[in-house]
Ligand code: SAH
Ligand code: DHB
């Protein structure tokens with residue numbers, strides 16, 4: 001019953017606050033036809049990412065985990081014409097779908113998808129002396145979240161925002177005895193954040209079409 005209600009409310013919110021959006025709808029349809037898993041952020045979560053990117057005035061955005069480019073479209077739409085979104089994706093097949101969807105959304109000039117293991121692409125960004133990112137969205141393999149957070153800290157500046165998806169995991173976040181590598185990953189993230197004087201953070205629990213999960217908001221302090 002509860003799950004059904006969470007879904008119904010998300011559907012209501014999507015209808016009243018977002019409505020039909022040809023590029024986003026097409027991105028999901030293309031992703032489904034290509035056989036990608038249906039694990040993109042929900043519409044209401046995507047809009048939250050968009051609003052957060054606008055709120056911090058993001059000009060440079062880094063995403064870890066592109067899938068079919070759905071969240072990348074929401075984020076890239078918040079960029080100015082000379083802004084940049086770099087999204088990192090392990091799977092060449094997912095990356096190809098993401099590139100096509102970003103192109104279809106008219107965002108190919110501001111958004112790029114880099115294929116490979118995210119840790120390698122992140123190390124490359126460091127080596128290249130990449131300009132700091134204003135917003136980082138971490139949404140790839142969950143056991144590696146602590147590593148991605150570490151890179152994100154080095155690739156941002158005071159005032160930047162780091163957002164980590166799927167950090168509550170149906171409540172398993174609170175289970176200290178969990179042997180699930182993803183749960184260990186999100187618990188470790190919280191320990192790192194708590195011990196890190198350069199950030200301030202909170203985690204919000206969420207319910208909706210994707211069930212019970214949550215996200216962590218981390219601000220790099222000024
Ligand atoms: N952000 C997307 C969803 C991402 S799903 C959206 O909301 O639309 C997670 C993605 O991370 C998958 O496409 C998966 O292939 C990718 N991924 C998994 N392990 C990875 C790794 N080691 N490096 C880079 N990407 C990885
Ligand atoms: C999965 C990954 C995600 O990023 C998500 O939001 C939901 C599920 C997964 O790997 O199952």
Ligand code: MG
Pocket residue numbers: 039040041139165166
């Ligand atoms: Mg996710």
